[in-house]
Amino acid sequence: MREAVRTILECVGEDPDREGLLATPDRYAKAMLFFTQGYQQNVRDIVNGAIFHEGHNEMVIVKDIAIFSLCEHHLVPFTGKMHIGYIPRNAVIGISKLPRIADLFSRRLQIQERLTKEVANAIMEVLKPQGVAVVMESSHLCMVMRGVEKAASTTITSCVLGCFERKEKTRNEFLSLVGVNRR
DSSP states (O other): OOOHHHHHHHHTTTOOTTTGGHHHHHHHHHHHHHHHHGGGOOOHHHHTOEEEEOOOSSEEEEEEEEEEEEEEETEEEEEEEEEEEEEEEEEEETTTTHHHHHHHHHEEEEEEHHHHHEEEEEEEEHHHEEEEEEEEEEEEEHHHHHEEEEEEEETTEEEEHHHHHHHHHHHHHHHHHGGGGGG
């Protein structure tokens, strides 16, 4: 990877041997491995048995989860926040596991639509709740710094499964609680 970065620097007209860039290929390779560490992780290891049979069957929401990912089309960041809700089927998951699941999938080359769906599907699979809802709002640097150059634009995606998909009232309650219906 270091040699590839060195080549990229040369291709954009830089001298990879100048003082400020000498360590850039190594720094970039380390950063890229960190940004994509989700490829080395799996949901079962992250959950690590943190599913508890509490008999709880009301909505659980973790909102405003900071998300950082790389757009697979341009390899530039997109950042935002994710809201995750689920309705248990008598079992709950440790609440810290929801942001960890979101991080696992965001630390891969992504598009926001797939990221939203992967998080919802993973929670549905590992917890088997009555339903899962995930909403994500992000700013994409591929739209901000290049292309249409619209700095204030955001993209909102959602994935609703189970009772959130079937029951409009349940879906609307979730959207209201995470603040999506306030605009």
